[in-house]
Amino acid sequence: MKKIALLFLLLVNAICLDAQSYIGFLTDNYSGVNSVIANPANIVDSRFKTDINLVGASTFGGNDYYGLNIMNAIKEDYDFDLSAKKSPSNSNNLGLNIDVMGPSFMFNINKKSSIAIFTRARAFVNVNDINGESIDVLDEDNITDYNLNEGDFNGAGHAWGELGITYARILFNEEEHFFKGGLTLKYLQGGGSAYVSGKNLVVDYDEDGTVIPGVGTTGSVTSTGEAAYGRYTDFEDDDYDYELPKATGFGADLGFVYEWRPSYADYTATNSNGTAYTYKDKNKYKLKLGLSITDIGSIKYKDGIEESFNINGIDISEDDINNEEDLNDILNNLYTRTKSTNGYKVILPTALHLNADWSFNRRLYLNLNTDLSLISKSKEKASRISNVVSLTPRFESKWFSFYLPISVIQNNGFQAGAGLRAGPLYVGSGSVLTVLTSDNSKGADVYAGLKIPVYQGKPKDKDEDGVIDKLDECPKVAGPVENNGCPWGDQDGDSILDNVDKCPEEAGPEENNGCPWGDQDRDLVLDNVDACVSVAGPVENNGCPWKDTDNDGVYDKDDECINEAGTVANNGCPEPEVTVEVQKTLNDYAKTILFNTGKASIKAESNEVLVEIVKILKEYPKATFTVEGHTDSSGSDALNKKLSDSRANTVKDFLVENGVDQSRLTALGYGESKPVATNATREGRAQNRRVEINLVKE
Structure with a gap:
């Protein structure tokens, strides 16, 4: 069953x-x-x-x-x-x-x-x-x-x-x-x-x-x-x-x-x-x-x-x-x-x-x-x-x-x-x-x-202006709903928003509903505040052009030498000139530069002198100079010429390495051809072994 x-x-x-x-x-x-x-x-x-x-x-x-x-x-x-x-x-x-x-x-x-x-x-x-x-x-x-x-x-x-x-x-x-x-x-x-x-x-x-x-x-x-x-x-x-x-x-x-x-x-x-x-x-x-x-x-x-x-x-x-x-x-x-x-x-x-x-x-x-x-x-x-x-x-x-x-x-x-x-x-x-x-x-x-x-996430409103980012044309900057979340623009830059500016494409004061008062000289300074209505000038000078008393191309406001013509590079003042005294100081320094015997290398004790020369040259940034090397009559003329040239270049290289523009310097070697004393005595030969730094006159 x-x-x-x-x-x-x-x-x-x-x-x-x-x-x-x-x-x-x-x-x-x-x-x-x-x-x-x-x-x-x-x-x-x-x-x-x-x-x-x-x-x-x-x-x-x-x-x-x-x-x-x-x-x-x-x-x-x-x-x-x-x-x-x-x-x-x-x-x-x-x-x-x-x-x-x-x-x-x-x-x-x-x-x-x-x-x-x-x-x-x-x-x-x-x-x-x-x-x-x-x-x-x-x-x-x-x-x-x-x-x-x-x-x-x-x-x-x-x-x-x-x-x-x-x-x-x-x-x-x-x-x-x-x-x-x-x-x-x-x-x-x-x-x-x-x-x-x-x-x-x-x-x-x-x-x-x-x-x-x-x-x-x-x-x-x-x-x-x-x-x-x-x-x-x-x-x-x-x-x-x-x-x-x-x-x-x-x-x-x-x-x-x-x-x-x-x-x-x-x-x-x-x-x-x-x-x-x-x-x-x-x-x-x-x-x-x-x-x-x-x-x-x-x-x-x-x-x-x-x-x-x-x-x-x-x-x-x-x-x-x-x-x-x-x-x-x-x-x-x-x-x-x-x-x-x-x-x-x-x-x-x-x-x-x-x-x-x-x-x-x-x-x-x-x-x-x-x-x-x-x-x-x-x-x-x-x-x-x-x-x-x-x-x-x-x-x-x-x-x-x-x-x-x-x-x-x-x-x-x-x-x-x-x-x-x-x-x-x-x-x-x-x-x-x-x-x-x-x-x-x-x-x-x-x-x-x-x-x-x-x-699904809640719609974001990063700028919290009430316009969600999906519809906000300026999601990072708050603006009214009427302008899709963007702040009202100011096309003419007159600080009057375009929605209330009657001349949104022309700058004008608030008192004139954003429309300009007029600018006869077109210097962007409205005629109602322009101190020189018919002559263009900057806003900073109330619509008047800046003066240039010495006619050197540098406005008086920037000219440190208003009554003396100068250059733009020197703030309206004339460039400093190398005087006879300065030239003498340079050569007095230069004469003390010591070289190793028979070589172009500079002795270490001469570095302090060279630094002083650099300081003087930097005070005259527009001036050009020659660095001239001289020897006494000992040795052959060819050897003296080569040695004087090497010593002149060694001094030039030092000056350049310490901040003097290379384009301002020319190195020349004269050998024994330009004595400043007799080579017949020891004292005279010592004076002839020298370096000179001379201004190149235009």
């Missing part, structure tokens, strides 16, 4: 009822890339520059057969038979929904378009229209004879992965009315599938119905009806190395969002040129309405197997049933297979979503959401969501949101939960409050995840 009951027990093991993923979180305007699973239009005009989901998981559990205190049920000594409250009917429904969102991201292409790429793994188990009274019968320890009238039922399990790309665009944006749409295309990879269904199924069990010779009496099963059983090829192999089935497909989501924005002007800044900027970091609607259809599509299991059976059987021995390995053997060996085909499609859980979000203010919202399955309960080889209506009040801000979803789920009843988002973390449950307070809870769910949010 246990083998014939396997079908029902397998189904009972999955006692949970599927519903919407991430209840509460998906109503948040800061759910980011996650929001594409509810409505692909959500990602455009969002509060994000970009949003990256690292990982998130949502799991739902519930049923309409068992009701229990879930907190007690997790204890080891909990007895389901004694403590759980059963609600059997001829149409109990069971299922499972696991939704894992992997690495995903969204970003804005431009002001009107956004794109998202996401990965997702999902698993559904749906069991529809199971006779709960049959479960009660099978659960009895002292079971004897019974009759199960199961009628029509179906169950399916399916797991798959998704790689999706979403494109969303603003379709209409006119003041109070805003409309956007989005489309998601998904590549689907099946992970595993199995389904079973029955029609007009009746099973009658007689504990003493069959007599086996030499053994005794055993139970017998008499059944009528039809059964169908489908699975991918590896479903029944307990020891296989798992490989992805040959199962792929495509899916699509389509969604639209309308926003009513009666206070749109509060979120829009406009400059004097009419250029508008809408704040990206703010929600702008009073009412938002969303409509979407998700999970349009299917997955083809190319290696899938479908079999149909006629299970009309009379007095089939319970021992024969127990001797079979599994349900597949029972059906194939004890009943009549009427059909067998390879390959089948599994339909995605196509659903319609309606969403309304009311904004009380910038922080408090109330959301009404409805999820309606477009897949019939009687549809075989299909996953299906349960119909859900949720009302969720929430507090919402950029870095933190809090939700209190209240839901009514088809076949599951009332649930209340809570959730929050804190920066990169989101966590919650649509049923946690019910779970903690109810002794007859028929469902539970939980979700959590991590992401990297990059929010």
